[in-house]
Amino acid sequence: TPGTENEVWFIDKSNQKTFLSRKRTLHDSLESFDLLERSENSSSASREELIQNDFNLNPKRYTSKSNDLFCKVKPESLMRLSEIVELIRAQEILADEDNWTMTVKEVLPKDIDEIGLIEMPQKKLFVAEKGEKRARQATLEEEDVILCIKSGNWKCGLWTYPDKGCTASSCFVIFRVKDEFKKLLPPFYLMRLLRSSALQERFNSLSIGTRAPLLKMEDLRQIAFPLPSEDEITQEKEKFEQQVKLLKEIRRKTKEIQELNMDI
Incomplete structure (x- = not known):
């Protein structure tokens, strides 16, 4: 979307019972993404972050709360x-x-x-x-x-x-x-x-x-x-x-x- 060209949006749907079919349209998929935009299973990452992670595109790397495992520790x-x-x-x-x-x-x-x-x-x-x-x-x-x-x-x-x-x-x-x-x-x-x-x-x-x-x-x-x-x-x-x-x-x-x- 305008203003966020430097970010990639990740959504981890691995635990959801959503399957691709010929009946699903692009509009259906976008609606599904909108519902998950603010969920704990979604997150965005900058291109710089992708480069630092050697272009690893595993959604869990960017959406998992475990990435902040010791966030409270100095x-x-x-x-x-x-x-x-x-x-x-x-x-x-x-x-x-x-x-x-x-x-x-x-x-x-x-x-x-x-x-x-x-x-x-x-x-x-x-x-x-x-x-x-x-x-x-x-x-x-x-x-x-x-x-x-x-x-x-x-x-x-x-x-x-x-x-x-x-x-x-x-x-x-x-x-x-x-x-x-x-x-x-x-x-x-x-x-x-x-x-x-x-x-x-x-x-x-x-x-x-x-x-x-x-x-x-x-x-x-x-x-x-x-x-x-x-x-x-x-x-x-x-x-x-x-x-x-x-x-x-x-x-x-x-x-x-x-x-x-x-x-x-």
Whole structure:
């Protein structure tokens, strides 16, 4: 419209049951847009903002309230994720069952349990010589946090084993908290933060693509949040330990129930 040539109007209608048909006219569509103009699912963005976002046209990036996740926090209190952790992008590993030089176990999204702990993976890879470099790069160290950045499920887990014979599959990014920040941001807290509804919504708004949403490494590096206080860390640790305790009890009871099944 006149006077707003520098803005692009985004409307997120992904949750609405509106389907295109031959009977719908341009007038019908414009009426639909008018109704949503002032809704929480619509917003405008300048061309400069589009350029800054590398022309990402995902409506959620511009209409989602999660973009103001820490709007009440002073900017100087925020730290970018890239300042706190080392981000390692896992890549597909070349395998060859007939001519391999090393074997590893590969962690898949299904290996992450209900509370974010990673169970010992079962998938075994026979790594070809040309795949060794990628396998070593994706090798998990104790207290690594991994985040699935493909297909829009954003599953996140904490690796708790000292065993270094396991790697993250190519759908993951590894978050390795720098030594100087481990007391300020314990890895278990980072895992819980990445699994929180606020950051999961943030990932939705940052993702690109619709059929198979994907998170870009640069967007992950730019995510900023305040470091937790000692009290917040203590509270989350107590919650996490309680979850672990309850999950062990649930699994024990489940095993008891299974053992009581009739064996004929």
